[in-house]
Amino acid sequence: MTKKATVEELKTIGKSVLTDIKNVDIPKLVIPMRSTSNLVFDKNNSCYVLGNKTLIRSGGNIRHIKKLAQFLKVAAFCKDLVKGEKRHVTKRELYYISESWGPNLKFNEQPESDDIIEDIEASLSKPSEDIKIIPNPKGAIYGNITLRFKNPKGETMVINCLNTADGQQIGPRTAEAEFVKTDADKVIAIETGGMYNRLIEENAHEKFNAILINLGGQASRSTRRIIKRLNEELKLPVYLFVDSDPFGMHIAMVIKSGSAKSAHINKRLATPPAQWLGVTASDIIQYKLKTDKMRDLDIKRIKELQNDPRYKNNKRLQKELTIWLKLGKKAEQQALLKYGFKFVVEKYLPEKFRELKAPGFR
Amino acid sequence: MTKKATVEELKTIGKSVLTDIKNVDIPKLVIPMRSTSNLVFDKNNSCYVLGNKTLIRSGGNIRHIKKLAQFLKVAAFCKDLVKGEKRHVTKRELYYISESWGPNLKFNEQPESDDIIEDIEASLSKPSEDIKIIPNPKGAIYGNITLRFKNPKGETMVINCLNTADGQQIGPRTAEAEFVKTDADKVIAIETGGMYNRLIEENAHEKFNAILINLGGQASRSTRRIIKRLNEELKLPVYLFVDSDPFGMHIAMVIKSGSAKSAHINKRLATPPAQWLGVTASDIIQYKLKTDKMRDLDIKRIKELQNDPRYKNNKRLQKELTIWLKLGKKAEQQALLKYGFKFVVEKYLPEKFRELKAPGFR
Numbered sequence: 001m002t003k004k005a006t007v008e009e010l011k012t013i014g015k016s017v018l019t020d021i022k023n024v025d026i027p028k029l030v031i032p033m034r035s036t037s038n039l040v041f042d043k044n045n046s047c048y049v050l051g052n053k054t055l056i057r058s059g060g061n062i063r064h065i066k067k068l069a070q071f072l073k074v075a076a077f078c079k080d081l082v083k084g085e086k087r088h089v090t091k092r093e094l095y096y097i098s099e100s101w102g103p104n105l106k107f108n109e110q111p112e113s114d115d116i117i118e119d120i121e122a123s124l125s126k127p128s129e130d131i132k133i134i135p136n137p138k139g140a141i142y143g144n145i146t147l148r149f150k151n152p153k154g155e156t157m158v159i160n161c162l163n164t165a166d167g168q169q170i171g172p173r174t175a176e177a178e179f180v181k182t183d184a185d186k187v188i189a190i191e192t193g194g195m196y197n198r199l200i201e202e203n204a205h206e207k208f209n210a211i212l213i214n215l216g217g218q219a220s221r222s223t224r225r226i227i228k229r230l231n232e233e234l235k236l237p238v239y240l241f242v243d244s245d246p247f248g249m250h251i252a253m254v255i256k257s258g259s260a261k262s263a264h265i266n267k268r269l270a271t272p273p274a275q276w277l278g279v280t281a282s283d284i285i286q287y288k289l290k291t292d293k294m295r296d297l298d299i300k301r302i303k304e305l306q307n308d309p310r311y312k313n314n315k316r317l318q319k320e321l322t323i324w325l326k327l328g329k330k331a332e333q334q335a336l337l338k339y340g341f342k343f344v345v346e347k348y349l350p351e352k353f354r355e356l357k358a359p360g361f362r
Numbered sequence: 363m364t365k366k367a368t369v370e371e372l373k374t375i376g377k378s379v380l381t382d383i384k385n386v387d388i389p390k391l392v393i394p395m396r397s398t399s400n401l402v403f404d405k406n407n408s409c410y411v412l413g414n415k416t417l418i419r420s421g422g423n424i425r426h427i428k429k430l431a432q433f434l435k436v437a438a439f440c441k442d443l444v445k446g447e448k449r450h451v452t453k454r455e456l457y458y459i460s461e462s463w464g465p466n467l468k469f470n471e472q473p474e475s476d477d478i479i480e481d482i483e484a485s486l487s488k489p490s491e492d493i494k495i496i497p498n499p500k501g502a503i504y505g506n507i508t509l510r511f512k513n514p515k516g517e518t519m520v521i522n523c524l525n526t527a528d529g530q531q532i533g534p535r536t537a538e539a540e541f542v543k544t545d546a547d548k549v550i551a552i553e554t555g556g557m558y559n560r561l562i563e564e565n566a567h568e569k570f571n572a573i574l575i576n577l578g579g580q581a582s583r584s585t586r587r588i589i590k591r592l593n594e595e596l597k598l599p600v601y602l603f604v605d606s607d608p609f610g611m612h613i614a615m616v617i618k619s620g621s622a623k624s625a626h627i628n629k630r631l632a633t634p635p636a637q638w639l640g641v642t643a644s645d646i647i648q649y650k651l652k653t654d655k656m657r658d659l660d661i662k663r664i665k666e667l668q669n670d671p672r673y674k675n676n677k678r679l680q681k682e683l684t685i686w687l688k689l690g691k692k693a694e695q696q697a698l699l700k701y702g703f704k705f706v707v708e709k710y711l712p713e714k715f716r717e718l719k720a721p722g723f724r
Contacts, residue, residue: 136555169502173528193533200514201449338461
């Protein structure tokens, strides 16, 4: 069981400190360093990871003692959450919960507790969700997939997402749910709720044998995790359907390669085989889409992405960045509606799936 | 059937123009004026409504012709949507769909199409959702309520929201669903996803016999509609649980009284009997909550609200605004977590329900 393993790992941290104390050594923690000086770009997975540098929080250093104690307190608190199986807390909740831990342990500002959470993530090489620290519920999943989960009373429940009216909101129980059964052979993750609804209403889930995910803009970590799980556990290819602008492209890239900020856990959050489906810059030309003029911010972003290592060795992405820059224009995914409701499922997506060699479209 | 009535109302608009043409009169539309000069404050319902001023779009005025034609085109398009029963469009989709209507009818910028939609809303005194124009799916509903809805294939489906893992996302099918059965005797609408998850995990829906709604910040119109329907159709009292700051209070007020911007349909969107539960300014003192200093923006907002007619005659709200101003501090709903996980369901909410005379707490 993963949960048991997590509890053991948390216990091991505590035990090492206990051993130090019993041996009359100065207690200390060795933690992977998360500063930019320890960021390494993993070319194989095309994502940032941490290097080998570590930092030591030592009980012998007066400036370390508080953080050392807070690390242990949060780790112990999370160990109980994992064992309890019922509760999850947001980062913000954890910050307020610390109010009851007394003046020596409580956090004065939320960045302090967030920092400790990331230290624990880095120490375990596990995202905070594994120790029951979660983001706000956001986004949704729809399609023919049956999930098994425990409700708050601990009862086992089963739901097929096709039986919901507008999809199952993605919160902690959905993100952790067991995948019981699916006939789907792919996942389509969609940037806007509007296009997500369009695909539901055009029956895209059935037509393409797909699970549909509403990202609701930038994907939350729970959403990124369920996408990764669908890809890893069920071997489903993942297609990322976003606006035709550098920000949309980057929403796709964060799902695919993670972010620099989460380098310490990218390998557990990112889905490297996920593919950016579009809307591409070329699509603007090919489909004569209605465009908006790029803002300075868009152009600045494109220039950053051109030099970003995640984009650097990818010819397709580089080409598209260049086209945007030349056009000076961007488009929203809804712009495809100029050809009517059905165009996106009858023409656009099939063509994309053929291009990307999706199952059923080779 | 409401749908039939809506189709008839839309047809009536078209017929009046046809009659003008047949009589060789200049075709025209008479539309309620939505400018601030026609805003009236309805003291009984404590919300803004439109006065009696109207404007005329006349085929005899060269500057009116395009808007007149666009109004009719959008109305006809929506009539087909209502009859079709399957599809809903977002405002943004409608804007792009107009690309296929030719150079005389298509919209150049989205504010133009949004404006026409609001004219139609005002003409029908119905929110755009009644003519199938919807916001992006957002927020969620959880608890013991059974919904009946049609899936995109037109099949009738039934779901009890208690059978979902993290709640049913609120999209068009949820907002329109028939309420089949509920044992709940109240609705709690919650500002943050984090607190919504807390209430699920503390079993608040069972303990308080409540339907829980995740607003996800400012409530979307679909969410405001389902809240109104739960209140009107099922006679369930509604409690609004938000952050302790003027912006949280105003999230509650918009659900209760609508916004000035939607004066033309407030009566169809607002839920006047809904009650602001808290977190109040007094709660900060009573529960010694951890606070943040107010920003200039918060203070400016409080001063605006003190003079807003929706707040003016409400002693309770005025008192709370004064307390915030005196404190110079605000608090988040998660601040209640300083007393542990259970406090919010074991102490805070019961005390609030007693104060507000909720069912089961008199």
